[in-house]
Amino acid sequence: MAARTRRPMRREPSQERSRAMVRRILDAGYEVLLAHGYDRASTGRIAAAAGISPGSLYQYFPDKHVLLGEVVDRCADRLRARISRAFVANLAGGSLPDAVRGNVLALITAFEENAGLLRVLYEQLPPNADTRRADFKHRIDELATTALLGYLPGGARADAVAWVLVRTVENLAISYVLDPPEVDREDAVEEITALLTGYLATRLDPERR
Amino acid sequence: MAARTRRPMRREPSQERSRAMVRRILDAGYEVLLAHGYDRASTGRIAAAAGISPGSLYQYFPDKHVLLGEVVDRCADRLRARISRAFVANLAGGSLPDAVRGNVLALITAFEENAGLLRVLYEQLPPNADTRRADFKHRIDELATTALLGYLPGGARADAVAWVLVRTVENLAISYVLDPPEVDREDAVEEITALLTGYLATRLDPERR
Amino acid sequence: MAARTRRPMRREPSQERSRAMVRRILDAGYEVLLAHGYDRASTGRIAAAAGISPGSLYQYFPDKHVLLGEVVDRCADRLRARISRAFVANLAGGSLPDAVRGNVLALITAFEENAGLLRVLYEQLPPNADTRRADFKHRIDELATTALLGYLPGGARADAVAWVLVRTVENLAISYVLDPPEVDREDAVEEITALLTGYLATRLDPERR
Amino acid sequence: MAARTRRPMRREPSQERSRAMVRRILDAGYEVLLAHGYDRASTGRIAAAAGISPGSLYQYFPDKHVLLGEVVDRCADRLRARISRAFVANLAGGSLPDAVRGNVLALITAFEENAGLLRVLYEQLPPNADTRRADFKHRIDELATTALLGYLPGGARADAVAWVLVRTVENLAISYVLDPPEVDREDAVEEITALLTGYLATRLDPERR
DNA sequence: AATGAATGAGGATTCATTCAT
DNA sequence: AATGAATGAATCCTCATTCAT
Numbered sequence: 001m002a003a004r005t006r007r008p009m010r011r012e013p014s015q016e017r018s019r020a021m022v023r024r025i026l027d028a029g030y031e032v033l034l035a036h037g038y039d040r041a042s043t044g045r046i047a048a049a050a051g052i053s054p055g056s057l058y059q060y061f062p063d064k065h066v067l068l069g070e071v072v073d074r075c076a077d078r079l080r081a082r083i084s085r086a087f088v089a090n091l092a093g094g095s096l097p098d099a100v101r102g103n104v105l106a107l108i109t110a111f112e113e114n115a116g117l118l119r120v121l122y123e124q125l126p127p128n129a130d131t132r133r134a135d136f137k138h139r140i141d142e143l144a145t146t147a148l149l150g151y152l153p154g155g156a157r158a159d160a161v162a163w164v165l166v167r168t169v170e171n172l173a174i175s176y177v178l179d180p181p182e183v184d185r186e187d188a189v190e191e192i193t194a195l196l197t198g199y200l201a202t203r204l205d206p207e208r209r
Numbered sequence: 210m211a212a213r214t215r216r217p218m219r220r221e222p223s224q225e226r227s228r229a230m231v232r233r234i235l236d237a238g239y240e241v242l243l244a245h246g247y248d249r250a251s252t253g254r255i256a257a258a259a260g261i262s263p264g265s266l267y268q269y270f271p272d273k274h275v276l277l278g279e280v281v282d283r284c285a286d287r288l289r290a291r292i293s294r295a296f297v298a299n300l301a302g303g304s305l306p307d308a309v310r311g312n313v314l315a316l317i318t319a320f321e322e323n324a325g326l327l328r329v330l331y332e333q334l335p336p337n338a339d340t341r342r343a344d345f346k347h348r349i350d351e352l353a354t355t356a357l358l359g360y361l362p363g364g365a366r367a368d369a370v371a372w373v374l375v376r377t378v379e380n381l382a383i384s385y386v387l388d389p390p391e392v393d394r395e396d397a398v399e400e401i402t403a404l405l406t407g408y409l410a411t412r413l414d415p416e417r418r
Numbered sequence: 419m420a421a422r423t424r425r426p427m428r429r430e431p432s433q434e435r436s437r438a439m440v441r442r443i444l445d446a447g448y449e450v451l452l453a454h455g456y457d458r459a460s461t462g463r464i465a466a467a468a469g470i471s472p473g474s475l476y477q478y479f480p481d482k483h484v485l486l487g488e489v490v491d492r493c494a495d496r497l498r499a500r501i502s503r504a505f506v507a508n509l510a511g512g513s514l515p516d517a518v519r520g521n522v523l524a525l526i527t528a529f530e531e532n533a534g535l536l537r538v539l540y541e542q543l544p545p546n547a548d549t550r551r552a553d554f555k556h557r558i559d560e561l562a563t564t565a566l567l568g569y570l571p572g573g574a575r576a577d578a579v580a581w582v583l584v585r586t587v588e589n590l591a592i593s594y595v596l597d598p599p600e601v602d603r604e605d606a607v608e609e610i611t612a613l614l615t616g617y618l619a620t621r622l623d624p625e626r627r
Numbered sequence: 628m629a630a631r632t633r634r635p636m637r638r639e640p641s642q643e644r645s646r647a648m649v650r651r652i653l654d655a656g657y658e659v660l661l662a663h664g665y666d667r668a669s670t671g672r673i674a675a676a677a678g679i680s681p682g683s684l685y686q687y688f689p690d691k692h693v694l695l696g697e698v699v700d701r702c703a704d705r706l707r708a709r710i711s712r713a714f715v716a717n718l719a720g721g722s723l724p725d726a727v728r729g730n731v732l733a734l735i736t737a738f739e740e741n742a743g744l745l746r747v748l749y750e751q752l753p754p755n756a757d758t759r760r761a762d763f764k765h766r767i768d769e770l771a772t773t774a775l776l777g778y779l780p781g782g783a784r785a786d787a788v789a790w791v792l793v794r795t796v797e798n799l800a801i802s803y804v805l806d807p808p809e810v811d812r813e814d815a816v817e818e819i820t821a822l823l824t825g826y827l828a829t830r831l832d833p834e835r836r
Numbered sequence: 837a838a839t840g841a842a843t844g845a846g847g848a849t850t851c852a853t854t855c856a857t
Numbered sequence: 858a859a860t861g862a863a864t865g866a867a868t869c870c871t872c873a874t875t876c877a878t
Binding site for chain 5: 042043055058064
């Protein structure tokens, strides 16, 4: 299977192998995280899931928390990428309500497709990794804030407005997915859209206020 | 094997005593939870905090998770009571914006005064107690929904509207407290109020729609 | 086997039991120390030797090093007691050479009878317990110094003289026991005696110098 | 199974290279031993210090203990050489007390300049290397014994006398360096000299006895 | 009812050693 | 000869739970 290099590897495929191993471990960590939850994600289980020996983990990560931290980072990055794509696909919409509806729908869908991951990120606490989750949130924030600031007038409260909008969409979408109400999906989307549209209309056209 | 108690228990109001003990243990659990976080909340520490022996915990709770579950329940109940009072105090407000602003402010304040508790409830996961947090949320929901349904016309989507409103206020208030944005408190309150008022206006007076 | 106390132990025999357990653990630690050496003295082995479970060690000692520290202390104390008795038995001797010879012999004998223990104390390093061994030495020092200062005039160098004497006897005795030379025991004792007697004679009677 | 080396090894002076490598490893071992102490002297750290891979150690040493054993041997040899030079420089002295004083001083100085090494040899136990330290001692013994036997009459107890003298000087010097008493250096040297001179005088001139 | 000592499985981490390349 | 990744046993310690008293 391996290349039959006669010379002692001048092009260091070890770099490659190492990265593959890290990937494998992170995948295993992710798997264990979803399957057992944060506190049951022991080094033993992760090693087993990665098909390696427990000691080998420490060749690639200094300790368990760093490892799990990177797992969570990867989760977050994936989710962010997914969301990013969703937003981009809906920015070009026509009327304001349509654009908003599209984005809300896209966000909910993105979350629904990653419910397990969302649950880990939002319900399984990395004990002292408040930071990490905050980081994740802030990264989504940035993304959405950037997208929204285009629509807003540069008024003094632009930050506050962006914060309200971003937190509202995100929280509602997450609430809808992680803690589903007994409400039709379409109705939910429609109401969220109305909520945001009304607010946005006010903020986009200050005179109406 | 049976207990070798000589005296037939003097008619002590054991029912009473038992309840007092449960209270004491739950208080200890709460204390430990706040002081050490969920995973460091060991039975030993809780027993010590309650001034009893670890074995005695099992006289009152079948295992650690049930115990901590009830602790979390009590936290939630306390918080709910606190919020309930806040709402009640602000329902009688005059104009719609004033009433909304009052409630938003009350909610944020209530959360701020219980930030530690909130952090435990929202950032420290009871490992498989997804249920529990959902329960907590739902109970707050009920409360607020009840309060809000009074304002809403009995249209088909009343539930959806209530859900949106409740989730929005609560999530925004929690976000503001647990993950404070760089936004003035007054600005935040004002924007949240605007968001909700605009939406409520639409929903309260269907004709405008 | 156990006492059939009907009342919940007003005279706390637990105190007693606890002390017995500590003794048992320390004995086990000593045993393991002699049998396997310091670095192989693992908590597991000690627990096994004590016939208890590893976790139980921590009911009585905060960690392994404290436990082993106390084991070493006990060794040292035993040895010191042994030596103390030996000295006392020989202090009443008649002529100076006889008294010295008696003490040298007593010390060597005491060490010979505790060679294993001596080996642990002098050849098995408690990694950071330099302190501990120094303590042990100093305690023997005190003992011997006290004994010797009686013979010395209160000259300025009394300390130096006592130090030389004590270190010399002790080190020679230990060297003889731990690292036996190819020299007759009697000859060794005789030479050590001569060494010390000559020096003492000089120091006890300054005029001769 | 056999090594698949294509070229017949170019006639490299492998013998030479091998010896150089062994030296490098032993130096690394010494360095690690001084820096981290015996139990922290892991193969990994030694390999790192030698700038080679852990696996390569096993090309030159069958296992860790042999490696460290040789490290200790080298330490001892170096120390012995140092001491040897010190003795030689002081043997030509005039009067007996002067010669003795010179040697005592030289020994203490030599030990002081190698206190770290001394500490490893005397306080850090090679777990079962009782042997090794004894070896070291015996080699110093030989040296000093040889030097001293010149002064001694060939009586039956020459060995015992030499043993007493050597052990006494060495132990006192080591005690002084590793476990410094609260005694002036000069006083200490003077007393040690007196101790030895008195004894030597007796033994060198049997008639006085 | 209460105790609290005892348990023992489980967890994170280290490290001497091996082996495919 | 050299590498260094992989191993896996061993180590220390924690903690939920039980049980004799």
